[in-house]
Amino acid sequence: MNGVFDLAGTDGVGPVIVPEEEPVFRAEWEKAVFPMFAMCFRAGFFGVDQFRHGIELIDPAVYLKSPYYEHWVHTVEHFGEKLGKLDMAELDRRTEHYLANPDAPLPEHADDPELLAFVEAVVPSGAPARRPSDKVARFKVGDIVRVDRSAPRGHTRRARYVRGAIGEVVLHHGPMIYPDTAGNGLGENPEHVYTLRFTNEELWGAEHAEPNGSVYVDVWDPYIELVTPVSANAEGAVA
Amino acid sequence: MSAKIRTQEEIAARVKALESMLIEQGIMTTQAIDRMVEIYEHEVGPQLGAKVVAKAWSDPQFKARLVEDASEACKELGISGLQGEDMVVVENTDTVHNIIVCTLCSCYPWPVLGLPPNWYKDPQYRAAITREPRKVLGDSFDFTVPEDVEVRVWDSSSEMRYWVLPQRPAGTQGWSEEQLADLVTRDSMIGVGPVAAAAS
Numbered sequence: 001m002n003g004v005f006d007l008a009g010t011d012g013v014g015p016v017i018v019p020e021e022e023p024v025f026r027a028e029w030e031k032a033v034f035p036m037f038a039m040c041f042r043a044g045f046f047g048v049d050q051f052r053h054g055i056e057l058i059d060p061a062v063y064l065k066s067p068y069y070e071h072w073v074h075t076v077e078h079f080g081e082k083l084g085k086l087d088m089a090e091l092d093r094r095t096e097h098y099l100a101n102p103d104a105p106l107p108e109h110a111d112d113p114e115l116l117a118f119v120e121a122v123v124p125s126g127a128p129a130r131r132p133s134d135k136v137a138r139f140k141v142g143d144i145v146r147v148d149r150s151a152p153r154g155h156t157r158r159a160r161y162v163r164g165a166i167g168e169v170v171l172h173h174g175p176m177i178y179p180d181t182a183g184n185g186l187g188e189n190p191e192h193v194y195t196l197r198f199t200n201e202e203l204w205g206a207e208h209a210e211p212n213g214s215v216y217v218d219v220w221d222p223y224i225e226l227v228t229p230v231s232a233n234a235e236g237a238v239a
Numbered sequence: 240m241s242a243k244i245r246t247q248e249e250i251a252a253r254v255k256a257l258e259s260m261l262i263e264q265g266i267m268t269t270q271a272i273d274r275m276v277e278i279y280e281h282e283v284g285p286q287l288g289a290k291v292v293a294k295a296w297s298d299p300q301f302k303a304r305l306v307e308d309a310s311e312a313c314k315e316l317g318i319s320g321l322q323g324e325d326m327v328v329v330e331n332t333d334t335v336h337n338i339i340v341c342t343l344c345s346c347y348p349w350p351v352l353g354l355p356p357n358w359y360k361d362p363q364y365r366a367a368i369t370r371e372p373r374k375v376l377g378d379s380f381d382f383t384v385p386e387d388v389e390v391r392v393w394d395s396s397s398e399m400r401y402w403v404l405p406q407r408p409a410g411t412q413g414w415s416e417e418q419l420a421d422l423v424t425r426d427s428m429i430g431v432g433p434v435a436a437a438a439s
Contacts, residue, residue, distance in 0.1 A: 004362075005343060005344065006342070006343055007342050007343075007362050007365040007366040008342035008343075008365065008366065008369045008370070008394065009366065009369060009370045010362070010366035011366070011370075013362050013363050013366045013367075014363050015363060015378055015379055016358050016361070016363045016364045016367065016375055016378070016379035016380075017358060017361075017363070017379070018356075018358050018379050018380065019357075019358075022356060022357060023280075024279055024280045024284075024353065024354055025276065025280070026357070027247060027251065028251070029247075029250055029251040029254040029255070031272065031276045032254050032255070032258045032272060033254055034275065034276065034279070034354075035267065035271065035272045035275040035276065036257075036258075036261065036267070038275065038321070039261070039266055039267045039271065039272075040261070040266060042266075043264075043266040048398075052343075052344055055344065059242040061242065061244070062242045062243075062244060064362055065244045066244060066245065066250075067247075067250070067357075068345065068357060068360045068361070070245070070250050073250070073253060073254060073257060076257065077257065080257075080260075085264065086257075086260060087260075090260065091253075091256050091257060091260060092256075094255075094256035094259055094260065095249075095252050095253045095256040096252075097256070098251075098252040098253075098255040098256050098259075099248065099249065099252035102248070102251065102252065102255075104255075106255065106258060106259050106262055106269065107259050107262055107263050109262050109263070109268060109269070110268075111268055111270045112265065112268045112270070112271065115265075115267075115268055115270075115271045116268075116270060116271050116274060118271075119271050119274050119275050119278075120274070122320075122321060123275070123278055123283070123320050123321055124319055124320040124350075125319070125320060126319065126320045126321045126322070126323065126324040126350075127321065127324065128324040128325065128398075129324065129325070129397075129398035130324070130325065157343060157396045157397065159342055159343055159394070159396060161342075161369065171327070173325070173397070173399055176325075176397065176398055177398070193397045193398075193399065195399070203369070203370075204370060210370075210371055210372065210373050210374070210390070211386070212386065212387070212388070212389050212390065213372060213373070213389060213390040213391070213392070214389065214390075214391050214392075215369050215391075215392045215393075215394060216391060216392065216393045216394065216401075217394045217396050218394075218395070218396045218397035218399055219396070219397075220397070
């Protein structure tokens with residue numbers, strides 16, 4: 001989908017503000033939200049691509065103005081409601097309760113050794129996106145390609161600033177989960193991933209581009225079409 | 240676009256309400272929450288990436304393995320995991336300076352850098368760093384890349400996680416890996432700042 005989260009090249013949002021020092025979590029509530037990603041993933045709320053799409057669906061004004069971890073609250077709520085795991089009226093009722101009584105306790109509950117073991121295991125092992133696939137990579141390192149211009153309405157990782165732009169394949173990473181299906185609840189459908197190199201001039205126009213620079217962006221096989229194969233480039237170089 | 244911007248108090252109440260419901264369903268426990276927070280506050284952070292960089296500066300064979308396959312090389316040092324399942328190290332040289340970003344969300348190599356600083360996730364950095372990286376470095380990080388050095392910005396749009404191998408500073412011959420690691424800043428591995436200078 002085309003949305004404000006797709007920020008590359010957006011002008012007028014102000015300078016990058018870098019504080020001298022900053023804690024990992026700026027508020028107690030951030031500490032409760034951060035583990036929700038891993039634990040709700042374990043509970044079957046979403047995969048990482050769906051999780052991102054839930055964030056993309058946030059009201060654009062809220063997206064730009066709210067603290068980062070509040071985005072995670074929205075996507076957990078989105079999928080919790082969608083899957084029938086969260087009663088939103090009850091959530092609103094409890095929100096009022098904790099707003100009026102910020103120090104009211106959380107529900108009494110027992111520890112869960114299996115959940116703790118999950119945390120200890122998943123942090124160092126991760127959740128790889130690589131998948132085996134019989135699909136043949138359509139592109140080679142050195143190919144010159146163009147990114148598809150189309151603007152899908154669901155989740156995609158095809159950022160607007162590279163759509164229609166021409167770049168060179170510089171790395172081939174192999175097949176990985178395809179966000180354009182996985183992020184829309186349509187299955188993993190692994191596709192080959194490549195890194196493309198774009199010159200600044202190609203992305204922003206010679207008049208507006210910073211000199212002596214380039215941008216590297218990852219794409220999945222269906223995002224791109226061949227402009228000039230590497231074989232033709234090599235021949236051209238010889239000629 | 241009718242939603243209102245919540246105050247910190249309103250967000251805190253919302254989160255506590257959500258947390259209470261997830262706890263009742265057995266999806267979260269405060270014990271597991273506390274442990275996960277502890278890991279990313281105290282155990283997984285940029286000191287791990289600094290260790291990898293210092294080893295790469297000291298051991299050319301390790302550096303070759305790191306550049307070939309960063310995730311595998313990091314495992315040699317016991318460093319791996321969430322949001323770094325497939326890492327790529329991009330090396331700064333006399334002619335190339337690298338910077339990382341995630342313009343679509345907040346992708347960042349957690350196993351070596353920890354959780355990202357807020358400016359990395361905020362709209363401003365994500366908006367500007369691909370368009371005018373030299374200006375962003377100068378204006379917000381007081382850091383200048385020479386004009387004859389190419390600036391390469393890596394936008395982490397897939398599950399590949401990029402991070403920067405900065406250049407070893409001059410005057411550090413014979414230094415131990417521990418001494419070298421102390422020079423490696425988080426910002427130097429993002430590409431928005433220098434490594435610390437060797438004290439003479």
